[in-house]
Amino acid sequence: MRQADVVIVGAGSAGCVTARRCAELGLKTFLLDRKPAAKIGQKVCGDEISRSHFDATGLDYPEDNEISSVIAGADVYPPNLRNELKVRGWDEFDGWTVNRIAFGQRLLEDAKHAGARFKQEIHVGGPIFRRDTVVGVEYKDLSTGEKKTVKSKLVVDASGFAAVIRNKIDSPFVENRIAKSDIALCYREIIRLKIPLAEPEVARVLLGGTHAPRGYAWIFPKGVQEVNAGVGVAGGSGQGSPKSLFLAFKEQYPLFHGSEVIEGQGGAVPVRRPIWSLVSNGVAFVGDSACMTNPIHGGGLGPGVRAGIILGEVAKVAIAKKNLSAKGLWSFNTRFQGGFGRRLASLEIFKRLLTDVSDADLDYGFQKRILEAGDLMAANRGDGLSMSVVEKARRVRRSAGRLSLLRRIQKTTKLMKKIDKAYANYPHTPNGLERWISNVQEIIDSAVFV
Numbered sequence: 001m002r003q004a005d006v007v008i009v010g011a012g013s014a015g016c017v018t019a020r021r022c023a024e025l026g027l028k029t030f031l032l033d034r035k036p037a038a039k040i041g042q043k044v045c046g047d048e049i050s051r052s053h054f055d056a057t058g059l060d061y062p063e064d065n066e067i068s069s070v071i072a073g074a075d076v077y078p079p080n081l082r083n084e085l086k087v088r089g090w091d092e093f094d095g096w097t098v099n100r101i102a103f104g105q106r107l108l109e110d111a112k113h114a115g116a117r118f119k120q121e122i123h124v125g126g127p128i129f130r131r132d133t134v135v136g137v138e139y140k141d142l143s144t145g146e147k148k149t150v151k152s153k154l155v156v157d158a159s160g161f162a163a164v165i166r167n168k169i170d171s172p173f174v175e176n177r178i179a180k181s182d183i184a185l186c187y188r189e190i191i192r193l194k195i196p197l198a199e200p201e202v203a204r205v206l207l208g209g210t211h212a213p214r215g216y217a218w219i220f221p222k223g224v225q226e227v228n229a230g231v232g233v234a235g236g237s238g239q240g241s242p243k244s245l246f247l248a249f250k251e252q253y254p255l256f257h258g259s260e261v262i263e264g265q266g267g268a269v270p271v272r273r274p275i276w277s278l279v280s281n282g283v284a285f286v287g288d289s290a291c292m293t294n295p296i297h298g299g300g301l302g303p304g305v306r307a308g309i310i311l312g313e314v315a316k317v318a319i320a321k322k323n324l325s326a327k328g329l330w331s332f333n334t335r336f337q338g339g340f341g342r343r344l345a346s347l348e349i350f351k352r353l354l355t356d357v358s359d360a361d362l363d364y365g366f367q368k369r370i371l372e373a374g375d376l377m378a379a380n381r382g383d384g385l386s387m388s389v390v391e392k393a394r395r396v397r398r399s400a401g402r403l404s405l406l407r408r409i410q411k412t413t414k415l416m417k418k419i420d421k422a423y424a425n426y427p428h429t430p431n432g433l434e435r436w437i438s439n440v441q442e443i444i445d446s447a448v449f450v
């Protein structure tokens with residue numbers, strides 16, 4: 001390993017798909033991971049991925065042993081666990097829970113098959129620079145203990161939450177610190193139930209409550225008698241550890257009585273809009289390292305693979321034009337931020353509503369159907385919660401006594417539309433970024449719903 005066109009740090013879902021696309025387009029691509037090859041894919045996750053991401057990217061659907069369950073619907077519960085919304089036909093959610101190892105191994109095989117060279121047990125320490133440009137990485141080969149460097153035209157940080165390259169970039173547009181409140185700390189277990197699930201294709205999402213204060217819990221089917229279940233809460237909120245919250249929840253929730261834990265582990269995921277710029281000189285960020293996750297539930301598999309396809313194409317053009325500066329890589333920003341990034345940013349506004357509204361208000365909103373299943377689907381598409389005049393009048397009647405809740409929902413809609421428009425107008429060159437950031441920051445700062 002001396003010199004490559006592209007060095008990708010991390011063979012998670014985002015890294016593998018980026019590597020595959022780069023190699024398919026004829027770029028000499030190295031894919032490095034600190035894990036041994038057999039453990040690629042292993043990850044603390046809810047394991048759910050929507051079909052829509054495969055349709056958008058052309059990736060093959062999961063097959064055979066990659067599939068744990070087909071998901072066709074979600075029941076979304078308010079804090080008091082009554083009056084749940086039964087969301088069906090939710091294109092952006094329905095899909096599968098996957099066997100993480102089998103799915104990850106397939107993505108790795110696809111990258112290798114396309115021509116990417118995968119190197120296992122390579123712990124990357126950080127970037128190497130020539131002036132303000134990243135020109136490679138330094139690493140330790142864990143099998144020999146040797147420390148070395150590898151040079152490349154482009155370095156891709158796909159190291160997930162660790163963000164081992166992004167953390168060491170000094171640029172005003174590349175955030176190397178993520179606020180604690182924008183990180184969901186999670187604990188999840190794979191559980192064998194005592195009795196089979198009544199609806200083995202329906203996922204459950206449980207908002208707020210004592211089980212997940214200002215956060216969420218989930219129960220995703222993994223076959224008819226197994227589930228992936230966990231809790232995620234905002235970092236730094238002083239709400240207790242996600243593990244203790246989850247264990248208390250399990251005690252109370254009848255589905256888990258008499259169940260057996262197969263595996264349990266904690267993890268963290270960013271839950272905010274993507275970082276301001278996905279590129280800097282000689283470097284690009286993809287997947288969790290770029291905060292490409294759904295701010296409501298932390299789903300990051302789909303956004304990361306969508307971005308990986310775009311990044312491969314951008315790398316090909318930038319290398320052909322011999323321009324690996326931030327400017328030369330900029331179309332990764334305009335294509336992702338101005339495309340799927342719009343949705344992620346809008347969802348951050350919706351997340352802020354869900355975390356600011358009290359449990360009592362959320363319970364009331366579900367009970368009186370001030371919030372409808374269609375709203376959740378529209379919000380997830382990034383569409384806001386548009387209501388006709390008649391519908392608005394109906395909800396005003398239903399909100400009697402708690403009009404402020406409806407007003408906050410309407411404010412959310414307005415801000416979601418505003419941020420969507422801002423992202424659609426992502427600047428075409430780095431010059432416009434500073435102004436754009438201050439505009440978006442203003443929208444984010446006004447998204448307070450207490």
Ligand SMILES: Cc1cc2nc3c(=O)[nH]c(=O)nc-3n(C[C@H](O)[C@H](O)[C@H](O)COP(=O)(O)OP(=O)(O)OC[C@H]3O[C@@H](n4cnc5c(N)ncnc54)[C@H](O)[C@@H]3O)c2cc1C
Binds near residue numbers: 032040048161187
């Ligand atoms: C509890 C929990 C539940 C979740 N549930 C879901 C869900 O249901 N659906 C969904 O879509 N998303 C979910 N997510 C988020 C999802 O798991 C991530 O968004 C996604 O896996 C990120 O992919 P990635 O490729 O960016 O990073 P990762 O999958 O984290 O891959 C990063 C890779 O980089 C390697 N690496 C790290 N540091 C180094 C280094 N120094 N040197 C070399 N290699 C390195 C790692 O070994 C790893 O293989 C969940 C996350 C958590 C924590």
